[in-house]
Amino acid sequence: MRHPVLHWLLRLPRHTAFLAVTGGAILLALPFVAMLGGQAWVRILDLAILYVFLALGLNIVVGFAGLLDLGYIAFYAVGAYTWALLASPHFGLHLPFWVILPIGALLACLFGVLLGAPTLRLRGDYLAIVTLGFGEIIRIFLNNLNAPVNITNGPQGITLIDPVKLGAFSFSSRTEIFGYTLTGPQKYYFLLLALCVLVVIINYRLQHSRIGRAWQAIREDEVAAKAVGINTRNMKLLAFAMGASFGGIAGGIYAAMQGFVSPESFSLIESIMVLAMVVLGGMGHIPGVILGAVLLAILPEALRFGVVPMQQALFGKVLVDPESLRMLIFGLALVLVMRFRPQGLWPSPERKRELLAGREGRA
Amino acid sequence: METFLQQLINGIVQGSMYALVALGYTMVYGIMGLINFAHGEVVMIGTMVAITVLGLLAALGVPMGLAAVLALLAAMLACMGLGWSLERIAYRPLRNAPRLTPLITAIGMSIILQNLAMMIWSRNYLSFPPIIEKVSYEVAGAHFSNVQVLIVVLAALSMAGLLLLIYRTRLGMAMRATSQNLPVARLMGVNVNRVIAAAFIIGSAMGALAGFMVGAYYEIAHYQMGFMLGLKAFTAAVLGGIGNLGGAMLGGLLLGIIEALGAGYIGDLTGGFLGSHYQDIFAFVVLIGVLMFRPSGLFGEKTGERA
Amino acid sequence: MSATHDLLLEARAVSKHFGGVKALTEVSLTIRRGEIYGLIGPNGAGKTTFFNCLTGLYVPDGGGFTFDGRPLQADAPQRAAARGIARTFQNIRLFGQMTALENVMVGRHVRTRAGVLGAILRNRATREEEAAIRRRAEELLHYVGIADRAGDLARNLSYGDQRRLEIARALATEPKLLCLDEPAAGMNGAETEELKVLIEGIRKDGTTVLLIEHDVKLVMGLCDRLAVLDYGQKICEDVPAVVQKDKRVIEAYLGEVPEDA
Numbered sequence: 063m064r065h066p067v068l069h070w071l072l073r074l075p076r077h078t079a080f081l082a083v084t085g086g087a088i089l090l091a092l093p094f095v096a097m098l099g100g101q102a103w104v105r106i107l108d109l110a111i112l113y114v115f116l117a118l119g120l121n122i123v124v125g126f127a128g129l130l131d132l133g134y135i136a137f138y139a140v141g142a143y144t145w146a147l148l149a150s151p152h153f154g155l156h157l158p159f160w161v162i163l164p165i166g167a168l169l170a171c172l173f174g175v176l177l178g179a180p181t182l183r184l185r186g187d188y189l190a191i192v193t194l195g196f197g198e199i200i201r202i203f204l205n206n207l208n209a210p211v212n213i214t215n216g217p218q219g220i221t222l223i224d225p226v227k228l229g230a231f232s233f234s235s236r237t238e239i240f241g242y243t244l245t246g247p248q249k250y251y252f253l254l255l256a257l258c259v260l261v262v263i264i265n266y267r268l269q270h271s272r273i274g275r276a277w278q279a280i281r282e283d284e285v286a287a288k289a290v291g292i293n294t295r296n297m298k299l300l301a302f303a304m305g306a307s308f309g310g311i312a313g314g315i316y317a318a319m320q321g322f323v324s325p326e327s328f329s330l331i332e333s334i335m336v337l338a339m340v341v342l343g344g345m346g347h348i349p350g351v352i353l354g355a356v357l358l359a360i361l362p363e364a365l366r367f368g369v370v371p372m373q374q375a376l377f378g379k380v381l382v383d384p385e386s387l388r389m390l391i392f393g394l395a396l397v398l399v400m401r402f403r404p405q406g407l408w409p410s411p412e413r414k415r416e417l418l419a420g421r422e423g424r425a
Numbered sequence: 426m427e428t429f430l431q432q433l434i435n436g437i438v439q440g441s442m443y444a445l446v447a448l449g450y451t452m453v454y455g456i457m458g459l460i461n462f463a464h465g466e467v468v469m470i471g472t473m474v475a476i477t478v479l480g481l482l483a484a485l486g487v488p489m490g491l492a493a494v495l496a497l498l499a500a501m502l503a504c505m506g507l508g509w510s511l512e513r514i515a516y517r518p519l520r521n522a523p524r525l526t527p528l529i530t531a532i533g534m535s536i537i538l539q540n541l542a543m544m545i546w547s548r549n550y551l552s553f554p555p556i557i558e559k560v561s562y563e564v565a566g567a568h569f570s571n572v573q574v575l576i577v578v579l580a581a582l583s584m585a586g587l588l589l590l591i592y593r594t595r596l597g598m599a600m601r602a603t604s605q606n607l608p609v610a611r612l613m614g615v616n617v618n619r620v621i622a623a624a625f626i627i628g629s630a631m632g633a634l635a636g637f638m639v640g641a642y643y644e645i646a647h648y649q650m651g652f653m654l655g656l657k658a659f660t661a662a663v664l665g666g667i668g669n670l671g672g673a674m675l676g677g678l679l680l681g682i683i684e685a686l687g688a689g690y691i692g693d694l695t696g697g698f699l700g701s702h703y704q705d706i707f708a709f710v711v712l713i714g715v716l717m718f719r720p721s722g723l724f725g726e727k728t729g730e731r732a
Numbered sequence: 733m734s735a736t737h738d739l740l741l742e743a744r745a746v747s748k749h750f751g752g753v754k755a756l757t758e759v760s761l762t763i764r765r766g767e768i769y770g771l772i773g774p775n776g777a778g779k780t781t782f783f784n785c786l787t788g789l790y791v792p793d794g795g796g797f798t799f800d801g802r803p804l805q806a807d808a809p810q811r812a813a814a815r816g817i818a819r820t821f822q823n824i825r826l827f828g829q830m831t832a833l834e835n836v837m838v839g840r841h842v843r844t845r846a847g848v849l850g851a852i853l854r855n856r857a858t859r860e861e862e863a864a865i866r867r868r869a870e871e872l873l874h875y876v877g878i879a880d881r882a883g884d885l886a887r888n889l890s891y892g893d894q895r896r897l898e899i900a901r902a903l904a905t906e907p908k909l910l911c912l913d914e915p916a917a918g919m920n921g922a923e924t925e926e927l928k929v930l931i932e933g934i935r936k937d938g939t940t941v942l943l944i945e946h947d948v949k950l951v952m953g954l955c956d957r958l959a960v961l962d963y964g965q966k967i968c969e970d971v972p973a974v975v976q977k978d979k980r981v982i983e984a985y986l987g988e989v990p991e992d993a
Contacts, residue, residue, distance in 0.1 A: 124525075128525060130525055130528050132532065177713075180713060180716050180717035181716055184716060184720050186524055186525070187458075187459075187460045187528055188663075188716055190460065190462075190532075191656070191659055191663075192713065194656065195709040196709070198705065199706050202702070202705055202706060203706075206700070206702050206703065211698070264852050267852050267854060268848070268852065271846060271850075271851030271858075271862070272841060272861075272865070273847070273851050275837055275838050276841055278827065278834075279827050279830070279838045282827040282828060282830065283825050283826070283828075285809070285825060286821070286825035286826070286827065287827075287838070288809035288810050288813075289787060289789075289809050289813060289818075289821075290838055290839045290841060290842065290901060290905055291809075291814050291842025292810055292838070292841050292842070293810045294810070300848065304848065331536075337529070337532070341529055382544060386540050386543055386544060386548075389539075390536075390537060390540045390541070392536055393533045393535075393536030393537035393539075393540065394537060396529050396530065396532060396533030396536070397515060397530050397534060400519065400522075400526050400527075400529050400530045401515075401518055401519065401530070404523075404526055
């Protein structure tokens with residue numbers, strides 16, 4: 063009897079199978095290697111992989127359906143606060159994750175539909191501005207809904223949030239497995255990795271389905287897509303709502319992993335960062351998006367460890383703090399990629415042709 | 426009733442500033458179908474330049490009145506240059522690209538400008554020096570100041586000037602033609618590049634004026650102030666019917682009034698549940714409402730649903 | 733053709749104006765099942781406007797359509813397609829970055845059902861449906877004669893092949909009425925002849941065809957009946973032999989510069 067994974071591997075061309083096995087091994091070994099540098103590195107790894115998840119969620123909206131969502135992080139916030147409120151001492155609720163996560167996803171999805179339904183029948187740019195506004199509104203509410211009834215605890219945020227727990231198995235504490243101590247962040251790494259694999263599969267399968275074809279058709283010629291009977295508004299709404307749900311799930315995991323949420327974590331710049339990941343990597347191309355997410359997620363660390371000492375060496379003081387440099391780099395990345403490499407760093411072969419063609423073709 | 430009148434006055438003042446900024450969005454959108462997300466940042470930079478110039482001139486002992494005029498001119502020149510460069514460097518190379526491309530670029534430019542401004546003018550709140558001696562008047566229990574009157578009058582004058590430019594000059598005619606139909610305008614010999622550049626430059630000049638007013642009115646400035654201001658001004662443009670100059674002006678006024686009245690009464694309306702710090706959500710509610718029920722705006726033609 | 737005299741489409745006093753321009757004024761016509769019906773007229777006569785009203789791209793300002801026994805809610809193209817009206821475009825609108833096969837597969841969208849869950853789970857029903865979509869798309873490419881180009885991007889096909897591909901995509905929606913907007917535009921004599929054979933075949937296989945065409949020779953040889961539009965009004969509707977002799981038609985055509993497509 064062959065295991066299905068083994069069966070799948072054996073059917074692949076030899077070098078692909080080799081890549082899959084080594085890639086898998088590296089991914090599995092990564093948190094242990096990072097641990098050598100300290101717990102902080104494992105946390106950075108966790109965040110990076112969470113961003114991969116987020117970026118792949120946004121990829122459905124931006125990459126597949128071609129809709130510009132500038133408030134993606136608002137859905138992430140909805141998911142995070144759902145978790146925070148339903149599993150923390152704040153309300154004294156401690157619901158299990160398999161209850162909260164779907165609620166968070168559904169709530170995010172609901173917000174997505176409420177925003178998308180009026181906007182998606184219009185030209186695409188309206189969606190951009192509406193989502194942009196929504197991102198700010200959510201933050202205003204999170205900041206202010208602490209009085210007269212304290213719902214969100216305002217700018218202080220919510221603390222002591224429950225971790226992901228499976229019965230007695232908590233993802234936040236240390237566990238002894240085979241004589242090796244697995245730390246909390248390491249366990250979250252594997253949880254997030256599993257989720258990422260899942261979202262990669264979902265992305266891939268959607269892209270190569272009736273739904274994915276309809277999205278591509280809409281992206282290329284909306285009028286022709288309507289003429290062959292595609293309900294373009296519903297299909298766009300579907301993509302938008304799906305993206306929102308993934309944002310909601312990611313937010314829930316984020317809240318559980320950090321144990322703390324506050325409105326500050328959900329600012330516009332986070333939305334821009336996830337968008338930059340999708341754009342930089344290559345809209346619609348799954349490996350490209352993953353690359354973009356990893357690159358931009360580790361960028362702040364690279365800046366902190368690279369640019370600060372460099373500035374000190376060169377000018378004797380820190381002229382530009384790494385935080386603003388990071389934002390500047392996001393902005394520049396968006397502008398430069400759109401100008402010189404609209405297909406992204408690692409585009410899909412078709413998308414590359416499309417964007418290059420768009421340059422010559424359209425008036 | 427006092428609240429009503431007071432908030433109405435505040436709304437009109439705020440609304441005239443929205444209207445000035447909204448003009449920049451609506452002109453660019455009308456001509457090339459682009460939401461110039463960076464416009465709010467252009468306005469912010471106008472405020473910042475004005476603050477810097479005012480500070481310099483004050484240090485040189487230039488009298489305040491002259492300094493204010495020079496600072497306004499400097500802010501306008503700086504913004505016109507910025508608007509022109511934005512178009513030239515960032516948007517023009519993308520003119521034939523797929524729709525998403527210039528939008529993403531605009532977002533990128535907005536982020537870049539914000540952070541450059543932060544590096545230049547710091548991440549702190551800056552105070553805008555008082556330009557004229559503030560005098561308050563009272564009518565029927567509502568207060569208003571000479572600064573407010575000046576803002577409304579100046580805004581009205583400059584908008585009248587803009588309308589004259591658009592409806593009485595050759596450039597204005599070319600702009601209107603281009604916004605009707607760009608390819609045809611080009612065929613008829615309109616220099617489309619020049620028209621688009623003009624839209625950016627004029628819009629930025631209006632934006633600089635608005636930025637100056639916002640600074641003078643609130644006496645404070647911050648590198649992130651352009652974001653919300655831009656979002657609201659865009660809402661005003663959509664409310665009035667995007668692409669429609671008169672619509673942007675009325676939309677701005679209306680939005681200012683809605684917001685002021687909303688902030689004045691939100692506590693009563695929600696039984697004290699929501700307070701005036703929710704003021705910012707009104708613009709958003711208006712935006713969603715307009716898009717849902719009348720996407721072409723209050724004064725626009727029915728063109729919003731082009732695929 | 734057994735159902736020859738059964739009505740498929742009835743247009744009643746359809747009007748459409750753009751600002752002050754009357755593009756269509758109370759145009760009424762009927763198309764019978766199984767016929768090839770031609771819609772001709774000089775440039776700007778309102779042919780494409782009529783098409784756009786019929787296929788839901790425009791909402792008519794007056795009048796309406798009855799299609800297949802029921803009124804047509806002509807307010808959304810996707811609904812028209814679902815009812816069984818498929819169209820091609822005068823200035824070919826393909827999904828340029830998708831392969832020819834994928835273009836036709838998109839055409840199956842309206843007749844298939846796999847949703848998000850099916851796509852993600854790839855359950856048996858979805859896999860079977862997907863295989864059926866692919867099979868049907870391949871058949872249709874074969875039917876219009878471009879099976880060998882299945883894997884090519886639509887934008888890389890020759891002009892004639894793009895026209896064929898657009899027809900295949902329209903046929904994939906299983907239309908009762910296939911509306912072709914100047915399918916022979918830009919084709920040479922041999923290509924036009926092939927197109928004629930294709931359209932006749934489509935009719936023979938049971939699909940009614942509505943044809944807008946400039947090429948009068950093609951229309952006269954192909955259509956069972958014709959309507960002639962001029963300045964947005966129907967000036968004549970009859971069999972080709974009669975239309976050809978109609979005084980007003982001759983005037984309408986001679987009034988403008990002769991055109992050879």
